[in-house]
Amino acid sequence: MAKKVPDKAGNTRGELVQQGTDLFRRTGYVATSVDEICTAAGVTKGAFFHHFPSKEALAEECLRNWQQQMAALHRSAAYQAIDDPTEKVLASIDFMIEVFSNPEVQKSCLAGTTVQEVSETNPVLREAAQACFVQGEAYFQSLLDDACQSDACRSRGVTLDTASLASLWMGTIQGSLLLWKASRDPAVIRENLTHLKKYLAGLLGQKA
Amino acid sequence: MAKKVPDKAGNTRGELVQQGTDLFRRTGYVATSVDEICTAAGVTKGAFFHHFPSKEALAEECLRNWQQQMAALHRSAAYQAIDDPTEKVLASIDFMIEVFSNPEVQKSCLAGTTVQEVSETNPVLREAAQACFVQGEAYFQSLLDDACQSDACRSRGVTLDTASLASLWMGTIQGSLLLWKASRDPAVIRENLTHLKKYLAGLLGQKA
DNA sequence: GACAACATACCAACCAGTCGGTACCATACG
DNA sequence: CGTATGGTACCGACTGGTTGGTATGTTGTC
Numbered sequence: 001m002a003k004k005v006p007d008k009a010g011n012t013r014g015e016l017v018q019q020g021t022d023l024f025r026r027t028g029y030v031a032t033s034v035d036e037i038c039t040a041a042g043v044t045k046g047a048f049f050h051h052f053p054s055k056e057a058l059a060e061e062c063l064r065n066w067q068q069q070m071a072a073l074h075r076s077a078a079y080q081a082i083d084d085p086t087e088k089v090l091a092s093i094d095f096m097i098e099v100f101s102n103p104e105v106q107k108s109c110l111a112g113t114t115v116q117e118v119s120e121t122n123p124v125l126r127e128a129a130q131a132c133f134v135q136g137e138a139y140f141q142s143l144l145d146d147a148c149q150s151d152a153c154r155s156r157g158v159t160l161d162t163a164s165l166a167s168l169w170m171g172t173i174q175g176s177l178l179l180w181k182a183s184r185d186p187a188v189i190r191e192n193l194t195h196l197k198k199y200l201a202g203l204l205g206q207k208a
Numbered sequence: 209m210a211k212k213v214p215d216k217a218g219n220t221r222g223e224l225v226q227q228g229t230d231l232f233r234r235t236g237y238v239a240t241s242v243d244e245i246c247t248a249a250g251v252t253k254g255a256f257f258h259h260f261p262s263k264e265a266l267a268e269e270c271l272r273n274w275q276q277q278m279a280a281l282h283r284s285a286a287y288q289a290i291d292d293p294t295e296k297v298l299a300s301i302d303f304m305i306e307v308f309s310n311p312e313v314q315k316s317c318l319a320g321t322t323v324q325e326v327s328e329t330n331p332v333l334r335e336a337a338q339a340c341f342v343q344g345e346a347y348f349q350s351l352l353d354d355a356c357q358s359d360a361c362r363s364r365g366v367t368l369d370t371a372s373l374a375s376l377w378m379g380t381i382q383g384s385l386l387l388w389k390a391s392r393d394p395a396v397i398r399e400n401l402t403h404l405k406k407y408l409a410g411l412l413g414q415k416a
Numbered sequence: 417g418a419c420a421a422c423a424t425a426c427c428a429a430c431c432a433g434t435c436g437g438t439a440c441c442a443t444a445c446g
Numbered sequence: 447c448g449t450a451t452g453g454t455a456c457c458g459a460c461t462g463g464t465t466g467g468t469a470t471g472t473t474g475t476c
Contacts, residue, residue, distance in 0.1 A: 179382065182341050191376070258420085
């Protein structure tokens, strides 16, 4: 029973994106060869260049896909059910801590690893990674903005630069992932994010 | 016997380390070729492999050198003259802000860029980068410890996990450098470090 | 002349990307 | 009905260029 679009056809492209993402996160964009990605995906080079005009084009799609994955991760997280916006902000950080505390989860952000390598050499990938950061920060900023407009905050006259705090959030995640890569100590991520949480809790007038 | 006067010999080796450091910071360890380093240093490959057994060995020396450079940078900074230990901590962060606000200064840490790339593939370089972080954090922790033992803090019964705060400090630096590489916005570094400063000022019982 | 400090020429391995060919399937036509 | 046509998915040998590293030669100094 052959379908109109065979399973493998749609699968090959997706498999290349998935294995590419995995390998880029692990060993970086430059050090990962097209052959390695093909082997991991169980296809040949012919298939690769049938679906993507270049290695760069695959990485671009991996980054777009990564952006959506991260958005979906937060969208489906349990903390979304929390009503109080300040508690929701803090719970979102706990959620990140929880995610990275899972030993199965790769401690690496595709956008972070990629941009570190290609910032000076590949503007296409740099901007694709930047788009990941911009979207992620915009999401976290919306959480912060909600918290700022809550009664608890407005009654205290709290006004925060939520954009720069969202950047701090992303920077803390990226920085702690980088430190983990050097030390392999899972506590680094938890501790750094916990400090961030305490800082935000203080600004929002809440005890962590 | 003792080393001889390092006329041109010491120069070539030093030039390779300097140009290697510069190129590794700019384009990463993997993407930088030995030939590029040689061209930048104005020598040939023969000279390179006369002084270093491998590209990895050069990177290792670059990292060791980087560690010393960073230590020297702080040792000779003006904030060392500050007596009050809490003010000294905060001034050290202002110093970092000032350093990175100089457009001439490359917004890149050799240890950070290297470990991001080779964390999974090269344990030698990973540990060399880790040594940079450990030393840097130890230095900042010593500043924090001094501040904690000050009268102002002890009278308030403040006890801080200075080790994890030093890790937060390094993570914030690395994270904001990474975000800069994506956005090219100098404000990111300043703002993230300013948030860190405010957080520490709060913990140390001082207004930023 | 011994040895350090280079230069030059070279190599095998690997790289991203190409290209001619194959398998398959849907539709069209006689 | 058989088969011609055309498009998509994929294969794998191949290419030109680059890589880290080597083998050997040259030069200056003690």
